Amino acid sequence: MRFNRLLRMVAVLSLALGSSFLTNASAEEFPAGDVQYVIPFGPGGESDISARLQQKYFQEITGQQLIVQYMPGGGGAVGWSQLSQMPKDGYTIMGSNLPHIILKPLGKNVGFQTADLDNFFYFHYSPDAILVRNDSPYKTLDDLIQAAKDAPGAITLSGSGTYSANDVANIRFQKLADVTTTYIPFKGTGAAVTALLGGQVQAEWGYTTVAANHRDKLRMLAVSSEERHPMFPDVPTFNELGFEMVGGAYRGMAVPKGTPKEVQKKLSDIFQQINRNPEFQQKMQDLGFVLINVPMEDMDTFMAKQQRVYEATARESGLID
Known part of the structure; x- marks a missing residue:
């Protein structure tokens, strides 16, 4: 535990030192150097995939590097709790995820509050979905539900942490389908899908992006979007199957509270320009993301709006009183 705390302190210090020489740069010159992009999850998940795709276009627009780093733990809480200690100059940004940043502080003391993050841009979401391996005996959602009814708690599903979109989806689904399953949180989507592929769990609360990235190994049983996803026209929505479920994980970016608004606006404009690039849009869509x-x-x-929606969902699901 002490060693992990030391590693986090070193990471924060390195970010501070890496951007300290830029603190006097004016907003007009921003960015005058590389920007550190901290992902509060492990490598391999949707946040990491998005960041890696954004790197190329960030450099084309600004002439500077977007340097991706990781600070996993607590389903994002470790990184978000450290954000306030990082430089407030725009040269350190962090991935910001919904519903995580709203639900986690509601559930318990996780070292940060939603208001501690200055979100400056949200760029996409991915709908929740139940995935199984191609060799799974569960061919349909009804198959999985029947197995859960026959042996309450025996069906295990991986997902990306507690108080995440996956966690909320599992709680909602259990209530709607009147079943009991065992949800196992992992440090990000990458770890959750690895657990499914490795046979550690029987299913996963993942996203369309996971299915798109592992089409040769996984299949979706249902997706929580308004309409069927264009990449998966044969996969029914939960609504079609009689379960009123629409939702997923939204991803954006934040800076420490106190970062100058003019710098935040520069960052917002840069990433909005990336989001409007047709080549980038096509790459994201091919991976199963839905751009916003x-x-x-x-x-x-x-x-x-998100605060109202997720607080209501948390109460309905029993996450908070």
């Missing part, structure tokens, strides 16, 4: 554009100027309205 929530710039800094629309963020307060967006976050207020």
Whole structure:
């Protein structure tokens, strides 16, 4: 435990030292150097995939590098709890995920509050989905439900942490389907899908992006989007199957509270420009992402709506009183 704490302190210090020489740069010159992009999950998940795709276009627009680093733990809470200690100059940004940043502080003391993050851009979401391996005996969602009814708690599903979109989806589904399953949280989607592929669990609460990346090994039983996903026209929505479920994981970016608004606006504009690049859009769509554009100027309205929705969901699901 002490060693892990030391590693996190070293990571924060390295970020501070790496950007300290830029603190006097004006907003007009921003960015005058590389930007550190901290992913609060392990490598291999959707947040990491998105960041790696954004790197090329960030460099084309700014002439600077977008350097990806990882600070996993607590389903994102370790990174978000450290954000306030990082430089407030725009040269350190961090992945920001919904519903995680809202639900985690509601459930218990996780070292940060939602308001501690200055979100400046949200760029996509991926719908929740139940996935199984291609050799799974569960060919349909009904098969999985029947197995869960026959042996309550015996069906295990991996997912990306507690108080994540996957966790909420599992709780909602159990209630709607009147079943009991065992949800096993992992440090990000990458670890969750590895557990499924390795046979450690029988199914996964993942996303369309996971299915797109592992089409030769996995299949979706149902997806929680309004309509069938274009990449998977044969996969029914939960709504079609009689379960009112629409939702998923939203991904964006934040900076430490106190970062100058003009710098945040620069960052927002840069990533919005990336999101509008046709080549980037095609790459994201081919991976199963659904693009959205929530710039800094629309963020307060967006976050207020999400706060209401997820707080209501948390109460309905029993995550909070």
